[in-house]
Amino acid sequence: MIPLRFIRQHQEAVRQGLLDKGMAGDGLDEILALDEQLREQVTQVESLKARRNQVSQEVGRLKQAGRSAEAQVKAMGAVSLEIKALDQAVHALQEKVDQRLLWLPNLPHPSVPVGPGASANRVVATVGDPVRHSFQAQDHLSLLENLNLVDFEAGARIAGRGFPVYIGRGARLERALINFMLDLHTREHGYTEIYPPFLATRKATQTTGQLPKLEEDMYVTTTDDLFLIPTAEVPITNMFQGQIIPEDDLPLSFVAFSACFRREAGSYGKETKGLLRLHQFNKVELVKFVHPDTSYVELETVRAHAEEVLRRLGLTYRVVELCSGDLSFAAAKCYDLELYAPAMDSWLEVSSCSNFEAFQARRGQIRFRRNDTGKLNYIHTINGSGVATPRLMVALLESGQQRDGSVVLPQALVPYYGEETVVPL
């Protein structure tokens, strides 16, 4: 949420930010017009209320003195009716303004490259050399099939396409990846492990910014109006909804494994084969609640923590700084981590590390009290995937495959998986 006062005072900067983010600025004019109208009416009701309060007190005094207050009571009866009518108008206007504000995305940070889409993104680092196999490499689909790790048809019978069933060693490998990542982040990076609910309320989902705009991408349970989480960011961030965090507790760092559910509306046709785009997948997510002064330092930290997963697994990846037009709704700045998949010769996004600044905190009223001034301020939220498993598995299989069709796993994974190689049965 962008604060209304800020919009009022920095109209052109906000307009430009919205344009950079690929959103027409016309919503802004409407908000500003409504806001002006609103403030005018509010001033009007408030002065009526001020008068009523004053006279009502007088009535109290008169009655206590045993004197009549009939004239005052009568006059205020009329005023109260007027107030009621005006109040209704004000509420309706307020509701309109609030709704429109919820549809405004966060503004890009000044350091973010301006551009409309992926072409304007900036590769800021590449780690490792793209693997070149000396034999005819299999893509992940055939590896999954030949090694019998995933059963897509069974998943389709259960829930439709996009819901893979991991089987046998595939399930074990998936579990190994999750445990490896959780251990890394909790033991070495200092995160507190969370096991969150996988469903969240409309309000919670609004806090993190998926709603109202991305409702069509969410699975919802109609009888209770609960949403299946698209990422653990939703439950973790909302643990502190409406809370005031002591300044000395900052930063708070949490890591959670969760299943993630995404309808992926409108993305059919592309990447629908295999594990590249799913309706349900697993992810280990990092979430930090940080002091506003340090949020951009913390963003780099989270990014480093996410990168560490890929480093430990010896995978080739690159870091992409997203341009303004590619930023998600709530993000002010974001790095994507992309793994190299040799058989497909492509880069697969496995992590997004974003600074939301106070955008989510404002929607969810997450604040801290400053020790020096005693004032309440919004904290900043940072999160990063650390990381999502399906494409990680893709890169792992395609990179580690051998001429004989087996896959050699990275050493870091062996204690978790229990074996060094996955061999064809």
Next chain:
RNA sequence: GGAGAGGUGGCUGAGUGGCUGAAAGCGUCCGCCUGCUAAGCGGGAAUACGGUGACAAACUGUAUCGAGGGUUCGAAUCCCUCCCUCUCCGCCA
């Protein structure tokens, strides 16, 4: 799902129609005092939005005692609806 109890400031907890934005305590901040610490003494401090003002200080208005409605000149206090928490019962992995 059934019955009951309850939701008040950072926390605990008073408060059943006007003098309550809200007692008291804890915590907190400032000052004093004691050669350190603890204790003690005095004082300050809610949040949001609006107005005047320099997007300062300050002053001022309105709202806020779970949420939304209602009654009333006036509601934390009375009525209705909803949400949440706790206890007991039922059901259940």
